Structure formats: structure tokens, C-alpha cells
Amino acid sequence: MAAAPLYCVCRQSYDVSRFMIECDICKDWFHGSCVQVEEHHAVDIDVYHCPNCDVRHGPSLMKRRNNWHRHDYTEPDDGSRPVQAGTSVFVRELRNRTFPSAEEILVQMDGHHVTQKYLETQGFHYPITVPRLDGLGLKLPSPGFSVKDVEEYVGGDKIVDVIDVARQADSKMKLREFVKYFYNPHRPKVLNVISLEFSDTKMAELVVVPDIAQKMSWVENYWPDDSFFPKPFVQKYCLMGVEDSYTDFHIDFGGTSVWYHVLWGEKIFYLIEPTQANLALYEAWSSSFNQSEVFFGDKVDKCYKCVVPQGTTVLIPTGWIHAVLTSQDCMAFGGNFLHNLNIGMQLRCYEMERRLKTPDLFKFPYFEAICWYVAKNQLENLKEFREDNCQPPAYLTDGVKALITALKNWLKREVSEPASVEVPDHIRPNHLIKELTKEIRYLVVGGGKPMKSQEGGAWPSTRSALDRASHQARRRARRLRHQQRHHAPKTPSNLEILELHTRQVLKKLEVGPFEEEAPFSSAVTARFNKASVASAAAVEHSLENNLRLVMCNGQIIRGTSSVTYQHQVSQALSPFQKPVKRYVRHGRMTAKFFLCRYSLCVSVVRQLVACLCREHLASPTTEEEAIEGMLSMAGLLCPRQLEESLARIQENKNFMDSQSSGSTSNSSDAWGDQSPSQGPSDPLHLGPSSEYQYCETSLSPHLHPSKRPAPSTPPISNQATKGKRPKKGMATAKQRLGKILKLIPPLR
Structure with missing residues (x-):
């Protein structure tokens, strides 16, 4: 068997997880970390010379910049090509534009009032801003926490995804390299880190997500410990961006809601409401060939500008289309969570991602698997509502209906794409869908009986909250059944x-x-x-x-x-x-x-x-x-x-x-003392x-x-046998x- 080819100055075999660059002279391949070439720098090299060829042919040749408003800055600048998102020209123009103030849609609240009961009663349809941490249950490091501290807790060898803002392209680099870049007074590029999930690091102990996100999260409430699929970690992100970092319009993966807290610095959000018309426009814009050349905010009726200063927390509901500009160097913490309040919108966003062929890196991990777990738990919730003769909240009924439709479509897709279906092993999908449909049909018809409605707001949807909230309803139902049994007519013995x-x-x-x-x-x-x-x-x-x-x-x-x-x-x-x-x-x-x-x-x-x-x-x-x-x-x-x-x-x-005409004392003997063989x-x-x-x-x-008694052979002349002996056994x-x-x- 031939040995695997070796590459680079380190003479190791090919590793798909490591960035490599080819020498244009000797045509050999080298690891970027071995020749001090970062992945985001490789796109700027026109002709690369490896360390061996560098001695004879001189240093590598870099690309010449011809413009500042295009992702490919080597294009000739003839003034006819439009500005593309993320470039320095685009960011400068964006800062000078005016937008409607987000005060029209923002709900400013105190942290103590942002509760699950409030959101279930009033709905979670508009962004919420909380100016202080008090009452949110959010625990964060002090504002003096720096990028170097992140490296210390997470580790300098941690590979992070970095966005080259001017090209709106992703690349990977070690965290220590990004920290070095961050503190460089002369930054050749604008780099932004927005997807550093640190739940599996030591820094996770420093951050506690808001109470509202923990209580409503599908992953926290419904994901089983013995699941075959790995548990999604999407609740703790550290965002580190330099000035002029820009993220174009998007919807958070899986239609998740998101919480942001600006530890230091400042961010600007451009918010668009997820109406039916806006979502249709967004999908068409995302799939267009000139997406980067069109500012999506110009295609909708209103695009609101929301400035989030240091120390402020913002909660963005499901499906809101938003872009983010980092107006100054900033560190922020955030997290995503799925919940029961907007199930239909979450499913719509997920299906949109599938139609747009969004890469798995930018999708909610195991979204379909968590939906099956949720369906199983919601079936138990609906049964409890029915047993208690109580009507569940409208958002839960509508959400389960949308969930049933999605589950059916995913099972149909299994025929053509069997590898894409994420059905947990211990769930019977067809049976689960049938039972959910039965419960929904009962709620729609009412079972022929009037249903009691929720008192004082919507019903809680999680298991623990449901047990607490339905205690009084259960007690009233038991009292009613006891009264019915007490006044019911006596049953004959x-x-x-x-x-x-x-x-x-x-x-x-x-x-x-x-x-x-x-x-x-x-x-x-x-x-x-x-x-x-x-x-x-x-x-x-x-x-x-x-x-x-x-x-x-x-x-x-x-x-x-x-x-x-x-x-x-x-x-x-x-x-x-x-x-x-x-x-x-x-x-x-x-x-x-x-x-x-x-x-x-x-x-x-x-x-x-x-x-x-x-x-x-x-x-x-x-x-x-x-x-x-x-x-x-x-x-x-x-x-x-x-x-x-x-x-x-x-x-x-x-x-x-x-x-009976004989002695009374002998009557008992006549009945009980004779042997069974005595007929009378x-x-x-x-x-x-x-x-x-x-x-x-x-x-x-x-x-x-084996169960029959021993046979007793009757006489041949017995009329019962009609002259024949019984069969053996x-x-x-x-x-x-x-x-x-x-x-x-x-x-x-």
C-alpha cells in the first residue's frame, strides 16, 4: 500500500481542517500556520512564493487595489458598478443616511417585568430594550473584561470564524491571531467575530443567560439528556467587532429569538418587521444575484434604526429582519432560543433557509430533531388541558397546528432525501402526528362540551410551569367529580x-x-x-x-x-x-x-x-x-x-x-358426607x-x-359416545x- 503524500515544510499528510496555500513556483502545498499566512490574507496575494522559492524568486506579489466600493477590489473603477455592502464606501454612506426611529416599535421595560407570564399574555412581537441588568437574571463579566481576557478563558488555539467585512466573506483563524489583530493600531482589514460560542469553555461560568431565555428555551426544556443527537449550544455567544464592522440583513437561524447585551462599545441595529410582504421580499432579495448591491432597507416600507449603547440589553423576537453596524470597537454577549410563542414563524424561517440552501454552519443545529421533541411534549400538555377541561392558549394551538404540518412534510421528504430527516429513534413519528391531530381536533370541536378558558392570562407551556399553574384547575375538577359522585343515584349491589x-x-x-x-x-x-x-x-x-x-x-x-x-x-x-x-x-x-x-x-x-x-x-x-x-x-x-x-x-x-322426610340431624350427612361417586x-x-x-x-x-385430566374410559355401549371410544387424551x-x-x- 502506497504511503500518503506529505506536504509543507512540516512534511505531514493533508488535513482538511487546516488552511493550506499552493506555491505558484514549485506547486507544493503549505499549511498557512507553518508559513505565517492567514486565510484572510491569502485572498490578497496575487502570486505566492513559498519559503524555498522566496530565496530564488523574491517575495510574493500582492494584488493591486483599484476600488474601495467593491468586494473584488481588483476590478477596474469605471464608476458604473454599484456599491456593495460592507465596503468602506458603503459604511460611510450608511452612517450618513436617516431612518425612522425605533422608538415607534421598541418596548422599553424594566428587567423585573420581562417575565414569561407577560410575554405569554401580551405576546412577543416587538423588540424589547432593558437599560439596566437589574431583574433580568443576566450575569456578565464587568465592563473591564477585555479581548485578551477572552483569549485567557477560551484559549488562544481556539479556531474562530471571522468575517472579512469588506468582502462579506468568512474565514477561520486562531483566537490569538485575532487578538493580535484587534490590538494592532494599523488594521489592514475590518474583521468581525460574531459566532464564538463558549458554552464548552471556562468562560461559560462567567455568563448566565437571562431568566426569560432559560424558561422559554426549547433546548433547555425539551431536549432529553439521552438524545442520540448532540445538544445544540446556541445560548452563549461572544461578539467582538472593530469599528465599521457590518453584518448585512438576515434572520437569525431557525427563526430564533435573540438577546444582546453590549458590555462596552456601541452597536446600531436596523430593524424590519417580519410581515408577510416583507418576508416575501426578503426571500426574493436573498436569492437574487445582486444581493450585495441592493440595500434591503430601501425595498420595504420602513426600516427602523435602533442604537444600543453600553450596558443596554435588547430582545429581538422571531423572524425580525435586521442588520448590525458596529459604530465603535465593541464587545457584546448574546444568545439564541426557540420557544412556543411563535412556532409558526420559526418553522417558516426554517423552510425559507432550506429553499435558500443556507449552509449548515449558519443553520440552527438539529432543528428538526428539537421539533420532534417539542411535539412529543406538547402532546402531553394538550392531554392535560383536555383532562382538566381547560382551553389552551391560542398561540399554543396555532403553533401545534403549524408543527403538525411541518412534521408531515418532513416525513414526505424522507422518501427523496432520507439522510436529511432528523427523527429521534425513540419517537414513533406517524403515531405522534396522529395523536397530535386527534388532540387538536378535539380542541377545535370542543369534545361536545364547553371548555374553561385560562384565567388571568395565557397558560404556561413548559412542563414545570404547567404543573404549577394547573394545580387549582385540577383541584376544581376533582371537587366537581366528587360532587357528581355524591349526588348520583345509588348503584344497586x-x-x-x-x-x-x-x-x-x-x-x-x-x-x-x-x-x-x-x-x-x-x-x-x-x-x-x-x-x-x-x-x-x-x-x-x-x-x-x-x-x-x-x-x-x-x-x-x-x-x-x-x-x-x-x-x-x-x-x-x-x-x-x-x-x-x-x-x-x-x-x-x-x-x-x-x-x-x-x-x-x-x-x-x-x-x-x-x-x-x-x-x-x-x-x-x-x-x-x-x-x-x-x-x-x-x-x-x-x-x-x-x-x-x-x-x-x-x-x-x-x-x-x-x-327431607327423614331426620333433620342426618340431612347434613346426606349432603356432605357422601363421596363424589355416590350419585344421590x-x-x-x-x-x-x-x-x-x-x-x-x-x-x-x-x-x-398437558392440561387435560387423566382420561376415564367409558363403556363402549355408552350412548354419550355413540358406540365409539373417546379420542386418546x-x-x-x-x-x-x-x-x-x-x-x-x-x-x-
């Missing part, structure tokens, strides 16, 4: 519901249709047949009952009328739906679900039997009819076997009658010769072999039904 339901079922059993298909042994048997057919009809037409029982996890939780049946059943069964899903595998219900279903059936039968006993019904026959009907409705009986089962119940009835001890127990057959419905799946009807009926307490 489970026992009362069971009693009423049992009476209605028994009534249906008595008046049900009777169609005797075959002659039976006696009138008593006909009566039982009538009751059984009626119970089967009750199962078929159960949805027509006036009173219905709603069960959840084996417990009767509500009795409802048929009018509200569908709605209440869906709510009552919701806790049971999730377990049911776990019991279904590949379309087949597992044994666990089978057992849960029969647990519900057993629970219902046991509760109904207890209710019947409490009512002291006249005869055991009525009890047996009720139990028979309950089992039929539970799907435990097959209609085609009712005739055989009724005969067995009649025999049990005769046995109970004989027991259990009114519903099936003996070995029983012809009862279990009928499985579509909701009764087969048990898994499958429980018989007797075993299943017998196990269930053992759980039912005996009737007394």
Missing part, C-alpha cells in the same frame, strides 16, 4: 342485581313455549321438558333481555338495561380483553383460555345458586330448573340431550324428597351410567394434552362437567 336477574329468568322459564316432540313418562316430566326448552330459548334470545349482567374476570360488575348494554359491556370487558389475546395462538384458543371461560361459568352458577337459596324458593324443583337454565345459558348442556338430563334430575328430586349426594352429579353429554360450542376449544363429558359441578355448593 351485586346481590340486588342477581335477585332481579334471577326473577326475570325464572319468569321466562315459566311462560316459555312448549313443544313436545315425543310423549314423555308423566306430567312432571313434561313440566321439566317445558322448562328446559324455555331455558334453551332464553340462551338464543339472551340479547333481548331487559336486564343484563356484565362480568369481568369472573365477577358481576354491573347490571344494565338493553339501551346502554353495548356501551357498558365494551367498557366492562376491556380489562379482560388483553388476557384473552394472550390465550389465542395462531387462531386457536389455548387451554388457559378454556379454563378461564369455565371459571367464569362456574362463578356465575355459584352466585345464582346462592341467590336462589337466600330467597327460600318453594321447591327444589324450581332450584333445579334455575340451575338447569343457567347451565344451558352457559353452554354446558346440549339441547338434544335435555330429555335424558331431565329424567336424571327427576330421580334426584325424588331422592331429595325422601331425604349431589343433585346434579352424574353417575357412571349417566347419559349426559357435554356439547362444545365454537367458543370451547379443546384442552391441550380427550376428557369425557362426565369428567369435565363433574369437575365443574363439584365446585357448586349443595342446596340447603
Whole structure:
């Protein structure tokens, strides 16, 4: 493998982060720092000679200046080319121009009054000036803090972006070189430093941003600590400019609001309001080929002049178009922040930057990522407003609407530009947009209920402020719910519901249709047949009952009328739906679900039997009819076997009658001391010769072999098996039904 080529007098490989210059004689490349050539000086060299060629060919040749009003000063000055922004001629003309005073639009306030509540109530639409630091929460070094002190705290090797004002071009240089230039009494150029962010340096401890910027900042409130993207640092900038430094008209990246404080010196701001017309003009001007030749202030109706002297702080809202002139050597501190008050304008400025193809260096870092984080938090805020039955402020509702539109457009762009989308990993974008849209739709429609409005101003938008401000609203909502529960009609108990339901079922059993298909042994048997057919009809037409029982996890939780049946059943069964899903595998219900279903059936039968006993019904026959009907409705009986089962119940009835005529002391033994194999001890127990057959419905799946009890082989002649032996591993009807009926307490 060939070795990497080496360059410069230091004989090192190429480093993209370091400035290099080519020798016009030997065609070799040299690091600017190794040959003492600064990047901003390189543009002034016409023919460069490296140190080796300098000995033989003499020093480098410099460009000849032909004009003072053009960025390329080598152009011939024929008087026909217009003046370009930033040049010495331009700055001189700008100082002599007159502009409307910014007093028409500025809001001068005391620092104690610049609060989040004030801005949320009154809005943040016009610049605010604060003549003193008191009350702002802003901490800064003393006015004696110098450029050399900046070098000491930040470090002389720090690479800073420097603007060559006369050419309006960017270059990089070490901070110590700029400090040397700053204190040079003969400055060959006008250089300006406006993007030295020092949050990661020792100087960060000397500066505390204003309280208003901290409380409203998206980054401070919504950026998670575990984010995949690095946290944007845009809140602490040090601006160092010499006299006549000029920055042309611009909007701060991402439509951020900005705070400036002039530590010493003076700056002049030229402010233009971000109206729809002015923004359209600004975008057209920014994309024009002769942008530097046209003063944008001449294209709008009004361009205001605002002088910011030493010790003054100015807050500029979202989207304001402004240019800055340093009228004397100056050091200022400032910072940018996104907030909830002007979300729509911030998004519009960001989209404008994309259309203008603004370099990433001059864009808000990870702007789209912070918007996703904000959307997630605003969803929680809107849900809290809805739960508290309170209307959020208009600026928040409008901002979330604009945010939803932007998020949708960014997802669409992902198809053509997948690398440009900044969606955090733990956020489900489509789900988040859907939920936000749902909340906004609820607010617009009102959910069919009147919404309470904010008292005494707009609602706070950050999480901590929202918790504090909504405490009283939460307490009022809880008090209202308590009053509603206190005055609501008394809910009937489970026992009362069971009693009423049992009476209605028994009534249906008595008046049900009777169609005797075959002659039976006696009138008593006909009566039982009538009751059984009626119970089967009750199962078929159960949805027509006036009173219905709603069960959840084996417990009767509500009795409802048929009018509200569908709605209440869906709510009552919701806790049971999730377990049911776990019991279904590949379309087949597992044994666990089978057992849960029969647990519900057993629970219902046991509760109904207890209710019947409490009512002291006249005869055991009525009890047996009720139990028979309950089992039929539970799907435990097959209609085609009712005739055989009724005969067995009649025999049990005769046995109970004989027991009741005996001694009272032996009654308990007759019911409880006999073994399960003795048929008469259990009114519903099936003996070995029983012809009862279990009928499985579509909701009764087969048990898994590992969950089934040991099979008991019935005789071949048993009618229940129709002359065939049961399949291997499958429980018989007797075993299943017998196990269930053992759980039912005996009737007394």
C-alpha cells in the first residue's frame, strides 16, 4: 500500500481542517500556520512564493487595489458598478443616511417585568430594550473584561470564524491571531467575530443567560439528556467587532429569538418587521444575484434604526429582519432560543433557509430533531388541558397546528432525501402526528362540551410551569367529580342485581313455549321438558333481555338495561380483553383460555345458586330448573340431550324428597358426607351410567394434552359416545362437567 503524500515544510499528510496555500513556483502545498499566512490574507496575494522559492524568486506579489466600493477590489473603477455592502464606501454612506426611529416599535421595560407570564399574555412581537441588568437574571463579566481576557478563558488555539467585512466573506483563524489583530493600531482589514460560542469553555461560568431565555428555551426544556443527537449550544455567544464592522440583513437561524447585551462599545441595529410582504421580499432579495448591491432597507416600507449603547440589553423576537453596524470597537454577549410563542414563524424561517440552501454552519443545529421533541411534549400538555377541561392558549394551538404540518412534510421528504430527516429513534413519528391531530381536533370541536378558558392570562407551556399553574384547575375538577359522585343515584349491589336477574329468568322459564316432540313418562316430566326448552330459548334470545349482567374476570360488575348494554359491556370487558389475546395462538384458543371461560361459568352458577337459596324458593324443583337454565345459558348442556338430563334430575328430586322426610340431624350427612361417586349426594352429579353429554360450542376449544385430566374410559355401549371410544387424551363429558359441578355448593 502506497504511503500518503506529505506536504509543507512540516512534511505531514493533508488535513482538511487546516488552511493550506499552493506555491505558484514549485506547486507544493503549505499549511498557512507553518508559513505565517492567514486565510484572510491569502485572498490578497496575487502570486505566492513559498519559503524555498522566496530565496530564488523574491517575495510574493500582492494584488493591486483599484476600488474601495467593491468586494473584488481588483476590478477596474469605471464608476458604473454599484456599491456593495460592507465596503468602506458603503459604511460611510450608511452612517450618513436617516431612518425612522425605533422608538415607534421598541418596548422599553424594566428587567423585573420581562417575565414569561407577560410575554405569554401580551405576546412577543416587538423588540424589547432593558437599560439596566437589574431583574433580568443576566450575569456578565464587568465592563473591564477585555479581548485578551477572552483569549485567557477560551484559549488562544481556539479556531474562530471571522468575517472579512469588506468582502462579506468568512474565514477561520486562531483566537490569538485575532487578538493580535484587534490590538494592532494599523488594521489592514475590518474583521468581525460574531459566532464564538463558549458554552464548552471556562468562560461559560462567567455568563448566565437571562431568566426569560432559560424558561422559554426549547433546548433547555425539551431536549432529553439521552438524545442520540448532540445538544445544540446556541445560548452563549461572544461578539467582538472593530469599528465599521457590518453584518448585512438576515434572520437569525431557525427563526430564533435573540438577546444582546453590549458590555462596552456601541452597536446600531436596523430593524424590519417580519410581515408577510416583507418576508416575501426578503426571500426574493436573498436569492437574487445582486444581493450585495441592493440595500434591503430601501425595498420595504420602513426600516427602523435602533442604537444600543453600553450596558443596554435588547430582545429581538422571531423572524425580525435586521442588520448590525458596529459604530465603535465593541464587545457584546448574546444568545439564541426557540420557544412556543411563535412556532409558526420559526418553522417558516426554517423552510425559507432550506429553499435558500443556507449552509449548515449558519443553520440552527438539529432543528428538526428539537421539533420532534417539542411535539412529543406538547402532546402531553394538550392531554392535560383536555383532562382538566381547560382551553389552551391560542398561540399554543396555532403553533401545534403549524408543527403538525411541518412534521408531515418532513416525513414526505424522507422518501427523496432520507439522510436529511432528523427523527429521534425513540419517537414513533406517524403515531405522534396522529395523536397530535386527534388532540387538536378535539380542541377545535370542543369534545361536545364547553371548555374553561385560562384565567388571568395565557397558560404556561413548559412542563414545570404547567404543573404549577394547573394545580387549582385540577383541584376544581376533582371537587366537581366528587360532587357528581355524591349526588348520583345509588348503584344497586351485586346481590340486588342477581335477585332481579334471577326473577326475570325464572319468569321466562315459566311462560316459555312448549313443544313436545315425543310423549314423555308423566306430567312432571313434561313440566321439566317445558322448562328446559324455555331455558334453551332464553340462551338464543339472551340479547333481548331487559336486564343484563356484565362480568369481568369472573365477577358481576354491573347490571344494565338493553339501551346502554353495548356501551357498558365494551367498557366492562376491556380489562379482560388483553388476557384473552394472550390465550389465542395462531387462531386457536389455548387451554388457559378454556379454563378461564369455565371459571367464569362456574362463578356465575355459584352466585345464582346462592341467590336462589337466600330467597327460600318453594321447591327444589324450581332450584333445579334455575340451575338447569343457567347451565344451558352457559353452554354446558346440549339441547338434544335435555330429555335424558331431565329424567336424571327427576330421580334426584325424588331422592331429595325422601331425604327431607327423614331426620333433620342426618340431612347434613346426606349432603356432605357422601363421596363424589355416590350419585344421590349431589343433585346434579352424574353417575357412571349417566347419559349426559357435554356439547362444545365454537367458543370451547379443546384442552391441550398437558392440561387435560387423566382420561376415564367409558363403556363402549355408552350412548354419550355413540358406540365409539373417546379420542386418546380427550376428557369425557362426565369428567369435565363433574369437575365443574363439584365446585357448586349443595342446596340447603
